[in-house]
Amino acid sequence: MTITDIPTQAQKTAQKTTKKKATVAASDPKNPNLTPEQLEEFGTELDALRQRVLGKLGKDDADYIRMIVKRQQQFEIAGRALFYLPPAWPLAVAALSVSKILENMEIGHNVMHGQYDWMGDPKLNSRIYDWDTMAPGENWKYGHNYIHHTYTNILGKDRDIGYGILRMDEDQKWRPYYLGNPLYAFLLMMLFEEGVAVHDLEVDRILSGERTWEETKKVGKPIVKKVGKQVFKDYLLFPALTGPLFLSTLTGNAVANVVRNIWTFNIIFCGHFPAGVATFTEEECENESRGHWYYRQLLGSANITGSKLFHIMSGNLSHQIEHHLFPDIPARRYPELSVEVRALCEKYGIEYNTGGLGKQLFSVAKKIVKLSFPTPKRTPAPAPAAASDDVVAA
Amino acid sequence: MTLTTKLLGSRAVAAMTSPHGVDRYLEMFNPMWVVTEVRARVVDIQRENPAAQGSAPVATITLQPTSTWRGHRAGQYVQVGVELPGSARRMTRCFSISSAASLPGERITLTIRANDEGQVSKFLVNEAKVGQMLHLSQADGDFTIHESAATPTANHLVMISGGSGITPVMSQIRTLLRDGYDGRANRKVTFIHFARSPEDQIFADELAAIAEGDNHIDVHLRYGDATFSEFELRRLIPDFRNTDTWACGPGGLIELVKEAYGDSPRLRVEFFKPPAVSLGSAEGSVSFTRAGASAENTGASLLEQAEALGLKPEFGCRMGICFSCVKTKTDGTVRNILTGEESSLPDEEVRLCVSAPVGDCSVDL
Structure with a gap:
């Protein structure tokens, strides 16, 4: 065993691994444990798919993202300007909400993933762009692009499983605190922007003393600066520019931010938390092959079906599966990729988790409520001899 | 500086137009209206060697920079960025300025030879038309003279x-x-x-x-x-x-x-940078110029070779997805480990973790 933790921890995780393997094998025939050879072949096929799309990137993709930026700017101008016309207040809020949603999802998230770095346009470069939200780009890129996308759905590694405040997986040990799971989820939804901003502070780890003051200061400084910038813009500058309409503009900006919060929260929660999405243990992912990495990304994500407009408004994160397989390919390519990914899933007998927004949201809500209560210990099914050997050998 | 440019360049306007910045709004109206970026419009193109047989054509291109151009000292160069027709990738190359030292906002000329392997120079000499917009950097470089007409010296x-x-x-x-x-x-x-x-x-x-x-x-x-x-x-x-x-x-x-x-x-x-030669195998040497470290090319990724030399570049996923390890390759050829694609462009941003040097290679690290 190559685990470097203290022995008790190692024993605990070893137990968990056995249980997990058994569950996947016994109760979920749709997600077979592929052999290493199958995984390699699967990885090769996805690599080839990736190459095909990379080869096609060009003017269409550049025109598309520039068109989205232009539309978003038009909504932004319209939204900001309509606050000068008090009767148009609902329209102003709507336009500003659309602008913020487009900017955060189809532009900000995707540009900061490096999806458009190949264009060589500094205005659309992942190292330069910093989105219109309180979370500083630098922090977010570390926590999201690196931690979340590399260790997707590995318990204890991926801090996006419950974001350190929610219980979103049965293998997170229940505590009475989690009785508030639905309440915390609701608050997180309303304050999603603030939540994402402080996510990288890892508050739970500060409280438990795992994080030093020095580390906290390093992460915290840019947050304070960026939050200040956003507050100044939405709650001081733009309201002040409308003079006597200060309060109405301020309220409108706040509502637009909350509308964006609710929308992004729901899209993102549907991406990783509907029923059927798998989590993994650190041991399962040690010395992971490229094929297994793809396999884990696939089983750890879920899609939402919908119209073209719906996909644009969700930054194509409604194709969370394709996004996790190919995080650096421009998101507008995900719909075409999904056809082939789905065909590959059928070939290998892997479940492709997808459904309408209503279905996926209901599934997520059910999980949030269910996991607020202690879950009955799953009786470890007798693990196949080979599997236990694997664990010992791992 | 007029009141308008002062106002548009203010912090308040920067905050209002974030995250794109004011230039992205102004360009919706006129590409020559800028506050921070530098761009230029081609106002004249003159062929310099029409009689030359068998050698590459040369042209002098006159540029009207935007008001943001801070001028240049004689001997300096400028980076020119252009999206070639049919391609969305902006290519950026350095060209020396051939006109006399300029003041802010003044016109400059570039005199460019359309080399066979130079995609940007070929485009500028053969295809660019008057009216074409280019992206510019500010002038840079210290290949400059200090002599001034204001203080006569007897220097030769x-x-x-x-x-x-x-x-x-x-x-x-x-x-x-x-x-x-x-x-x-x-x-x-x-x-x-x-x-x-x-x-x-x-x-x-x-x-x-x-x-x-x-x-x-x-x-x-x-x-x-x-x-x-x-x-x-x-x-x-x-x-x-x-x-x-x-x-x-x-x-x-x-x-x-x-x-x-x-x-x-x-x-x-x-x-001029000598053209990089692609050897197709792990030969030559790799140097990390900022750290002043170099070693024989082992064929491994630039990230691994840097680490083998005791350097600690920033990195994340180590598999090409997170872009934490992007650095500028100043010289040489790299092969993308994932795609097998080779690239020899000078001053190119590469992901160290998925780029393996082919032959000699220098990285600004």
């Missing part, structure tokens, strides 16, 4: 150039002449230039006029097989090692000039 200046290397030197000479560097000042300039043939000589008429003029500038043009020789230089300027000298040209010429000057601090050089 030597300029040595080869081929397209004449452009920054032309900028220097044009600046000196424009700013009153004439015969009465009694300051000597020796200008030696090497070109393939008289037909291929760019600025030929102007050089002839300078040679004729009352200005103490001696022009020596050498063609074909006449390569640089220390002997000839010594004949022209016996004490050349103690004379301020600027040399710009292909690598071969610069090597010879450097040899002649030894370790003299009076020589300033600028040379």
Whole structure:
């Protein structure tokens, strides 16, 4: 065993691994444990798919993202300007909400993933762009692009499983605190922007003393600066520019931010938390092959079906599966990729988790409520001899 | 600075227009309206060597920069960014400015040879039309002269150039002449230039006029097989090692000039990057220029080779997805480990974790 933790921890995780393997094998025939050879072949096929799309990137993709930026700017101008016309207040809020949603999802998230770095346009470069939200780009890129996308759905590694405040997986040990799971989820939804901003502070780890003051200061400084910038813009500058309409503009900006919060929260929660999405243990992912990495990304994500407009408004994160397989390919390519990914899933007998927004949201809500209560210990099914050997050998 | 530009450049407007910035809004109306970015419109294109047979065409392109252009000193270069037709990838290349030193907002010229392998130079010389917009950087580089018409000195200046290397030197000479560097000042300039043939000589008429003029500038043009020789230089300027000298040209010429000057601090050089050779295997050496470390190329990723040398570059996923390890490859060829694609562009941003050097390679790390 190559685990470097203290022995008790190692024993605990070893137990968990056995249980997990058994569950996947016994109760979920749709997600077979592929052999290493199958995984390699699967990885090769996805690599080839990736190459095909990379080869096609060009003017269409550049025109598309520039068109989205232009539309978003038009909504932004319209939204900001309509606050000068008090009767148009609902329209102003709507336009500003659309602008913020487009900017955060189809532009900000995707540009900061490096999806458009190949264009060589500094205005659309992942190292330069910093989105219109309180979370500083630098922090977010570390926590999201690196931690979340590399260790997707590995318990204890991926801090996006419950974001350190929610219980979103049965293998997170229940505590009475989690009785508030639905309440915390609701608050997180309303304050999603603030939540994402402080996510990288890892508050739970500060409280438990795992994080030093020095580390906290390093992460915290840019947050304070960026939050200040956003507050100044939405709650001081733009309201002040409308003079006597200060309060109405301020309220409108706040509502637009909350509308964006609710929308992004729901899209993102549907991406990783509907029923059927798998989590993994650190041991399962040690010395992971490229094929297994793809396999884990696939089983750890879920899609939402919908119209073209719906996909644009969700930054194509409604194709969370394709996004996790190919995080650096421009998101507008995900719909075409999904056809082939789905065909590959059928070939290998892997479940492709997808459904309408209503279905996926209901599934997520059910999980949030269910996991607020202690879950009955799953009786470890007798693990196949080979599997236990694997664990010992791992 | 007018009130409008002051206002548009204010922090309040920057906050209002974040995250895109005010320029992205202004360009919706007019691409020449900018507050921070530098762009330029092509206002004239003149072919410099129409008679040349068998050598690459050269053109002088006049640019009207945006008001954000801070001007340049003679001898400096500028980065030009352009999206080639049918492609969405912006290509950025450095070109020396051939016109005399400019003030903020003033027009400049670039004199460019359309090399076969130079996609950007070929486009600018052969395809660009008047009206075309280009992305510019501010001028940069320290291949500059400090002499000024304002304070006459008796310094003798030597300029040595080869081929397209004449452009920054032309900028220097044009600046000196424009700013009153004439015969009465009694300051000597020796200008030696090497070109393939008289037909291929760019600025030929102007050089002839300078040679004729009352200005103490001696022009020596050498063609074909006449390569640089220390002997000839010594004949022209016996004490050349103690004379301020600027040399710009292909690598071969610069090597010879450097040899002649030894370790003299009076020589300033600028040379074109020699084209990277793709060896197709793990040969050559890898150098991390900022750290001053280098080693034999093992064929592993740049990230691994940097770490093997004890360097600690920033990294994240180590598999090409998170872009934490992006650095500038200044020279050489790299192969993308994931795609097998090779790239030899100078000053290119690469992900260290998925880029393996092919042959010699330098990274700004």
